[in-house]
Amino acid sequence: MSEVSVTKDAAPVAGDLVALTGVNKHFGALHVLQDIDLTIARGEVVVVIGPSGSGKSTLCRAINRLETIDSGTITIDGKPLPQEGKELARLRSDVGMVFQSFNLFAHKTVLENVTLGQTKVRKIERKAAETKARALLDRVGVGTQADKYPAQLSGGQQQRVAIARALAMDPKVMLFDEPTSALDPEMINEVLEVMQQLALEGMTMIVVTHEMGFARSAANRVVFMADGRIVEQATPDQFFSNPRSDRAKDFLSKILHH
Amino acid sequence: MNVLTDNFAAFRDGFLKTVELTALSTLLALVLGILIAAFRVSPVPALRVFGTVWVTLLRNTPLVLLFLIVTLGLPALGLKGWDSFWLAVMALGCYTSAFICEAVRSGINTVSVGQAEAARSIGMTFSQTLGHIVLPQAARTAIPPVGSLIIALTKNSAIASGFDVMELGALQKELNADAGYNILVIFLWIAICYLIITLTLSGLFRLLENRMAVAR
Numbered sequence A: 001m002s003e004v005s006v007t008k009d010a011a012p013v014a015g016d017l018v019a020l021t022g023v024n025k026h027f028g029a030l031h032v033l034q035d036i037d038l039t040i041a042r043g044e045v046v047v048v049i050g051p052s053g054s055g056k057s058t059l060c061r062a063i064n065r066l067e068t069i070d071s072g073t074i075t076i077d078g079k080p081l082p083q084e085g086k087e088l089a090r091l092r093s094d095v096g097m098v099f100q101s102f103n104l105f106a107h108k109t110v111l112e113n114v115t116l117g118q119t120k121v122r123k124i125e126r127k128a129a130e131t132k133a134r135a136l137l138d139r140v141g142v143g144t145q146a147d148k149y150p151a152q153l154s155g156g157q158q159q160r161v162a163i164a165r166a167l168a169m170d171p172k173v174m175l176f177d178e179p180t181s182a183l184d185p186e187m188i189n190e191v192l193e194v195m196q197q198l199a200l201e202g203m204t205m206i207v208v209t210h211e212m213g214f215a216r217s218a219a220n221r222v223v224f225m226a227d228g229r230i231v232e233q234a235t236p237d238q239f240f241s242n243p244r245s246d247r248a249k250d251f252l253s254k255i256l257h258h
Numbered sequence B: 001m002n003v004l005t006d007n008f009a010a011f012r013d014g015f016l017k018t019v020e021l022t023a024l025s026t027l028l029a030l031v032l033g034i035l036i037a038a039f040r041v042s043p044v045p046a047l048r049v050f051g052t053v054w055v056t057l058l059r060n061t062p063l064v065l066l067f068l069i070v071t072l073g074l075p076a077l078g079l080k081g082w083d084s085f086w087l088a089v090m091a092l093g094c095y096t097s098a099f100i101c102e103a104v105r106s107g108i109n110t111v112s113v114g115q116a117e118a119a120r121s122i123g124m125t126f127s128q129t130l131g132h133i134v135l136p137q138a139a140r141t142a143i144p145p146v147g148s149l150i151i152a153l154t155k156n157s158a159i160a161s162g163f164d165v166m167e168l169g170a171l172q173k174e175l176n177a178d179a180g181y182n183i184l185v186i187f188l189w190i191a192i193c194y195l196i197i198t199l200t201l202s203g204l205f206r207l208l209e210n211r212m213a214v215a216r
């Protein structure tokens, strides 16, 4: 068992890639993120789990500032998230994001989806970007679909392209917000396998998912959220076999008997 | 006897002037309209306010009044030396830009926010996101209404005849002065000239629409 800190972490340590300290966020009267302290070490895979509306997506989106926060700090590799602008764009390119609804650029081919960020953001030459894109598409198993448009692909294929698109930026950390929730059951595994491989290769990952198989086999740590708070953190084994909080017990009993 | 053959040079000049006026005003309206639409969806509050004020003022001002403001107001402000043609381009272009802006903006609203979020998440800036991802997808819905607006602009350009621009609309005054022609025939020929322009525009936009429909 790898050592996992289950107590609230203090100030960010040098080895931490992502650090949230005292993060609060409101949507009007709703307090979606309440005093969130969370650090993710380089190479760590963290699964975030919790009931609907607990703030998991908001947490993910706050980490690459698709959602602003009211108070607290978020740092990526030691750098606090800047205000909207060029600086933020640069930092975002280091944080890969995979959405529940894929969000592939609908008017671009699969290949263009994976080259666009490289050429426009990283300013890489088109030839080199295409070579890299094709290699990534092969790696996620959709190399033969390169010239199709997203709408011509299955959901599982689209999500794998979305992962390739994020990987093309050589991100330091990857965020996954329920990447398999919009998929038909038979396509879930092909996406999880790609993610599993990524985890094995040492990618730092924050994954919102209810796929316990993935959590057990790939995660170093499970973070359980409820009502905007982190209620419990533990290794997957500890968490699934012996949750400490009542909220977690209740939640697990619901999804396990499902 | 025949108005058209007797005054072919005048018709040709008027026709060309209307085409020129329409083309330049369209260019200005498109550039301004897209720019203001970008303002209206930008993260900078000051730009959004500017965009809203621009659209509200120009969309709700009668075009004739705008012509008056431009032709009388600008020289009064010390901006002399602009000839009536360029003042007309300015009035028509600015006026139409407010409508183009709204057509573009409603096109932008049909593009799912996820598209822009995905673009931002790979590190694209606001202008890259807009230029590479949102506007190209917004174009498909915006093109038909923009086509109608440019046809309306063509017809609105006739107002310039009241402000010393010798375009098609001005022809009627000129020819009417030389008595002997049937006024209805004059109007008919002028109308046909406008139809040539507007039908060409319709065709062009139809083509553009089909092109966009093929490329998904």
Ligand SMILES: Nc1ncnc2c1ncn2[C@@H]1O[C@H](COP(=O)(O)OP(=O)(O)OP(=O)(O)O)[C@@H](O)[C@H]1O
Residues within 6 Å of the ligand: A027, A030, A032, A050, A051, A052, A053, A054, A055, A056, A057, A058, A059
């Ligand atoms: N843009 C928004 N405006 C207002 N309220 C929002 C917004 N986004 C999310 N919320 C609310 O914030 C709460 C947390 O939402 P969030 O999407 O983070 O939950 P979640 O844990 O991801 O849930 P799910 O499992 O359903 O995806 C919910 O009650 C949601 O309705």
Ligand SMILES: [Mg+2]
Residues within 6 Å of the ligand: A056, A057, A058, A177, A178
């Ligand atoms: Mg969610």
